[in-house]
Amino acid sequence: MTDPIPVVYGGRHRRVLEHPDHRKGINHGMMTITTIIDVAPSVVRLEALLDHEGDASRWLATNPALRLELPDVDGSSTVSRVYTVRSYREVGSRRLIDVDIVRHTGDSPVMQWLSGVRRGTSVRILGPRPHFCPSFIDGRPALLFADETAIPALTTILRDWPEAHPGLVWAETPDRAVIDEIPRPQGVEIHWLPRAVPEAPGTTGRLVDAAIEASAVHPEPITVWACGEHQEMRRIRDHFRRDREMRREDVQVFGYWRRGRTSSQIDEARLQRYEEALALNPRMTVLDDFDVDD
Numbered sequence: 427m428t429d430p431i432p433v434v435y436g437g438r439h440r441r442v443l444e445h446p447d448h449r450k451g452i453n454h455g456m457m458t459i460t461t462i463i464d465v466a467p468s469v470v471r472l473e474a475l476l477d478h479e480g481d482a483s484r485w486l487a488t489n490p491a492l493r494l495e496l497p498d499v500d501g502s503s504t505v506s507r508v509y510t511v512r513s514y515r516e517v518g519s520r521r522l523i524d525v526d527i528v529r530h531t532g533d534s535p536v537m538q539w540l541s542g543v544r545r546g547t548s549v550r551i552l553g554p555r556p557h558f559c560p561s562f563i564d565g566r567p568a569l570l571f572a573d574e575t576a577i578p579a580l581t582t583i584l585r586d587w588p589e590a591h592p593g594l595v596w597a598e599t600p601d602r603a604v605i606d607e608i609p610r611p612q613g614v615e616i617h618w619l620p621r622a623v624p625e626a627p628g629t630t631g632r633l634v635d636a637a638i639e640a641s642a643v644h645p646e647p648i649t650v651w652a653c654g655e656h657q658e659m660r661r662i663r664d665h666f667r668r669d670r671e672m673r674r675e676d677v678q679v680f681g682y683w684r685r686g687r688t689s690s691q692i693d694e695a696r697l698q699r700y701e702e703a704l705a706l707n708p709r710m711t712v713l714d715d716f717d718v719d720d
């Protein structure tokens with residue numbers, strides 16, 4: 427599929443998206459919802475049929491992400507939102523994926539779209555693109571921290587976990603059912619950080635506290651992967667990079683969403699930074715999300 431990049435993502439920084447490194451192997455396509463499952467009060471699982479040229483190996487990679495292209499809340503434009511492909515399978519000639527969508531309060535493009543989703547609803551997609559994975563080095567324990575938006579990513583990481591590699595996982599979600607579904611490879615301990623329903627997501631600091639405590643219990647060389655609300659992730663990243671002085675390549679931390687900001691605003695700021703990096707170095711570099719931050 428060779429569609430031009432639509433004016434849905436990047437706004438005035440769209441030029442960077444046309445860079446060949448950014449576009450490598452990324453295709454447009456469609457997905458059509460076949461099944462809608464309420465996994466738990468906080469999560470809806472959409473099973474969808476793919477109409478997409480992407481090679482199967484890209485969908486089967488660890489932690490693939492795609493963009494859903496949806497109407498903005500006022501219907502005046504199209505925006506895009508990033509979701510993890512929790513699983514991929516082929517049934518005869520049909521290619522199916524599962525995407526888990528966390529429900530949140532307030533009006534937003536995804537919540538508005540989700541309220542109208544039925545079997546047969548189609549949506550345009552862009553992807554898949556592999557997202558960050560933990561580093562598995564010399565048997566060092568890998569410490570993983572995820573809020574509920576990162577549990578699909580965590581699921582693919584645990585599914586593909588290197589045999590008997592030591593790991594410790596902390597996951598915050600209000601729903602035990604979500605934790606019960608997570609794969610449990612040998613050598614990995616999983617800790618549920620429950621959140622009471624009245625507590626707002628991204629505010630409890632429980633993942634941050636767990637990270638700091640775990641860091642004290644594991645003074646030996648470790649690696650870290652953490653994804654969730656931006657400000658909480660920044661505190662986790664600062665602890666391991668600044669206080670503990672760990673190397674950049676051993677600390678993979680990414681903000682999946684940010685309280686009080688839309689993903690469109692986050693994308694715009696991120697692309698501006700990529701554009702600045704590209705101006706300095708025409709080969710696209712991997713930027714740490716928190717290197718330049720407001």
Ligand SMILES: Cc1cc2nc3c(=O)[nH]c(=O)nc-3n(C[C@H](O)[C@H](O)[C@H](O)COP(=O)(O)OP(=O)(O)OC[C@H]3O[C@@H](n4cnc5c(N)ncnc54)[C@H](O)[C@@H]3O)c2cc1C
Pocket residue numbers: 491507508509510511525526527528529530531532533534535536537557574575576578579627681682683684685686687688689690
């Ligand atoms: C690589 C990657 C993978 C992701 N995978 C998943 C996934 O598999 N499942 C998933 O559910 N999310 C996932 N996310 C997060 C998802 O893209 C964001 O939550 C996104 O903002 C949702 O879009 P929206 O249109 O609902 O809200 P937006 O229009 O972006 O934001 C509107 C308002 O809602 C708030 N908001 C957004 N998300 C949440 C939330 N989860 N809880 C509380 N408030 C929120 C914002 O702070 C803002 O105030 C992923 C993000 C990334 C970068």
